Amino acid sequence: xxxxxxxxxxxxxxxxxxxxxxxxxxxxxxxxxxxxxxxxxxxxxxxxxxxxxxxxxxxxxxxxxxxxxxxxxxxxxxxxxxxxxxxxxxxxxxxxxxxxxxxxxxxxxxxxxxxxxxxxxxxxxxxxxxxxxxxxxxxxxxxxxxxxxxxxxxxxxxxxxxxxxxxxxxxxxxxxxxxxxxxxxxxxxxxxxxxxxxxxxx
Amino acid sequence: xxxxxxxxxxxxxxxxxxxxxxxxxxxxxxxxxxxxxxxxxxxxxxxxxxxxxxxxxxxxxxxxxxxxxxxxxxxxxxxxxxxxxxxxxxxxxxxxxxxxxxxxxxxxxxxxxxxxxxxxxxxxxxxxxxxxxxxxxxxxxxxxxxxxxxxxxxxxxxxxxxxxxxxxxxxxxxxxxxxxxxxxxxxxxxxxxxxxxxxxxx
Numbered sequence: 529x530x531x532x533x534x535x536x537x538x539x540x541x542x543x544x545x546x547x548x549x550x551x552x553x554x555x556x557x558x559x560x561x562x563x564x565x566x567x568x569x570x571x572x573x574x575x576x577x578x579x580x581x582x583x584x585x586x587x588x589x590x591x592x593x594x595x596x597x598x599x600x601x602x603x604x605x606x607x608x609x610x611x612x613x614x615x616x617x618x619x620x621x622x623x624x625x626x627x628x629x630x631x632x633x634x635x636x637x638x639x640x641x642x643x644x645x646x647x648x649x650x651x652x653x654x655x656x657x658x659x660x661x662x663x664x665x666x667x668x669x670x671x672x673x674x675x676x677x678x679x680x681x682x683x684x685x686x687x688x689x690x691x692x693x694x695x696x697x698x699x700x701x702x703x704x705x706x707x708x709x710x711x712x713x714x715x716x717x718x719x720x721x722x723x724x725x726x727x728x729x730x
Numbered sequence: 731x732x733x734x735x736x737x738x739x740x741x742x743x744x745x746x747x748x749x750x751x752x753x754x755x756x757x758x759x760x761x762x763x764x765x766x767x768x769x770x771x772x773x774x775x776x777x778x779x780x781x782x783x784x785x786x787x788x789x790x791x792x793x794x795x796x797x798x799x800x801x802x803x804x805x806x807x808x809x810x811x812x813x814x815x816x817x818x819x820x821x822x823x824x825x826x827x828x829x830x831x832x833x834x835x836x837x838x839x840x841x842x843x844x845x846x847x848x849x850x851x852x853x854x855x856x857x858x859x860x861x862x863x864x865x866x867x868x869x870x871x872x873x874x875x876x877x878x879x880x881x882x883x884x885x886x887x888x889x890x891x892x893x894x895x896x897x898x899x900x901x902x903x904x905x906x907x908x909x910x911x912x913x914x915x916x917x918x919x920x921x922x923x924x925x926x927x928x929x930x931x932x
Contacts, residue, residue, distance in 0.1 A: 534783070534792070537775040543768060544749075544757040551748030556779075557818055558747055560792055563780035566745060571776035573739040577758075578765035578773065581736070590736070590762060616759055 586657070588633030588650050590615050598631060605629045606661075607669040611654065611688065613637055613676060621674060629672075632657065637680040638687060651688060658695050670698040677704065788859070790835030790852050792817050800833060807831045808863075809871040813856065813890065815839055815878060823876060831874075834859065839882040840889060853890060860897050872900040879906065 534556065542552035559567040583589070584596035591597055598604065608629025612618050618631050634649045646652070654671075661668045671692055675681040689699045705723035706715060715723075736758065744754035761769040785791070786798035793799055800806065810831025814820050820833050836851045848854070856873075863870045873894055877883040891901045907925040908917060917925075 533775070533794075534779065537772075537779055540768065540772045540775055545760055546749055546753030546757060547746075553818060553821065555746040555748060557792075557816070559776070560779065560783055563783075566742065567776050567780035570739075570742045571773045571780065573735070573742055574761070574769050574773035574776070577736065577739055577762065578769035581762055581765075590759075592735075614759070616755060619755065 587631050588615070588635060589618060589631060603628070606666050608672065609654075609658070609668055609670075610672045610674050612674050613681070613684075617674065634675075634684070637675065637678075637684040639680050646687065649684075651691065654688070655691050655695070658692060658697055662695060662697070668697055670700060673699065673701050675701075789833050790817070790837060791820055791833060805830070808868050810874065811856075811860070811870055811872075812874045812876050814876050815883070815886075819876065836877075836886070839877065839880070839886040841882045848889065851886075853893065856890070857893050857897070860894060860899055864897060864899070870899055872902060875901065875903050877903075 538549065538552045538556050541547055541555055542549045544552075547555065559570070580592040581590050582592065582594050584591055584594050584599055586595045586599045589596040589598055593600070605628050608627075609632050610618075610621060610627060610629055611632045611634060612621065613634050613636055615633055618633055621627050621631075632650065632654045634651065634654075636644055636649055638644055638646065638649065658668050658671065671688075673685040673688060675685045685701060692699050703726065704719065705726055706712065706719070712720065740751065740754045740758050743749055743757055744751045746754075749757065761772070782794040783792050784794065784796050786793055786796050786801055788797045788801045791798040791800055795802070807830050810829075811834050812820075812823060812829060812831055813834045813836060814823065815836050815838055817835055820835055823829050823833075834852065834856045836853065836856075838846055838851055840846055840848065840851065860870050860873065873890075875887040875890060877887045887903060894901050905928065906921065907928055908914065908921070914922065
């Protein structure tokens with residue numbers, strides 16, 4: 529490896545989100561000091577991931593198996609589908625630990641600016657999945673739209689709710705309000721307004 | 731690869747400086763979308779680096795060859811040695827483009843707090859390298875101490891200057907002053923004072 533090959537490693541690392549050229553250089557030097565405990569394991573894990581990870585044809589999750597581990601888990605509630613934008617959001621809901629249903633990953637939101645229509649997203653398969661289950665033994669009872677509270681996210685939620693209207697399934701959204709541990713003084717006006725409107729008896 | 735193996739990849743990435751768990755997750759998802767152009771090349775570059783990179787026995791630089799490409803480069807001025815703390819500093823001086831001599835990487839600074847004495851650094855070999863060259867055809871004429879302007883860095887510079895005092899070699903330090911493009915108003919007092927003391931005729 530010549531100096532320019534070290535440079536190539538730095539350039540590859542610098543293309544990761546959150547790493548610039550400077551932190552990529554620091555990372556490379558750090559790794560070179562620990563080849564056995566960091567560099568080689570990382571190289572192996574990356575190659576394995578690149579070769580083995582695929583997208584679940586049922587829900588859009590990432591796993592080595594298709595259907596993925598979540599779709600195959602018989603302990604999960606198949607009558608509940610949580611719709612998320614990206615796999616990262618699925619992971620976030622899983623980390624929260626409060627959800628035991630299935631998922632459906634859209635792959636983004638509708639966006640007029642970026643030219644993303646329903647055909648570019650995993651929406652058709654969601655409708656088909658719900659309709660198909662309604663013929664079966666344990667039909668989907670509720671679809672939870674866990675999408676961003678941005679304009680694009682809410683447009684997407686609205687569109688999916690309309691598409692699901694005829695299927696007889698209940699459609700819900702995440703509650704909006706004060707974050708746990710959040711101080712009112714630091715909260716934006718929109719969130720505070722939403723929390724006031726959705727107030728509940730104490 | 732199970733979900734826990736994706737998790738392992740994230741954990742390995744999160745150990746790099748500048749990446750936390752959140753940005754490591756984003757990086758992994760980004761890479762999974764581009765296995766051929768990012769993930770596999772990165773895996774290959776890491777494995778190659780771990781297997782091939784070694785420390786130059788002469789100067790402490792990192793390269794696949796020993797002596798390193800800089801030490802072997804016959805166009806460089808062997809009568810000049812620039813002493814730096816880390817390989818990252820060597821790269822920084824090389825990027826500046828203004829230096830054509832050789833280097834010596836110490837591997838850190840003396841530090842009473844961290845218990846690093848002269849024996850833990852690459853100082854003995856520097857003295858030996860200078861003394862040895864003084865017997866040869868093209869002896870080292872000047873050692874430039876390009877160390878941090880911290881207490882530890884300056885202690886180390888002082889220590890090395892004393893050790894080199896008997897060898898007849900000239901010892902110099904980097905100039906201190908106003909950074910190029912720097913505004914006086916934003917400069918710390920210490921730097922401004924140093925720049926004033928070291929003022930030159932315009």
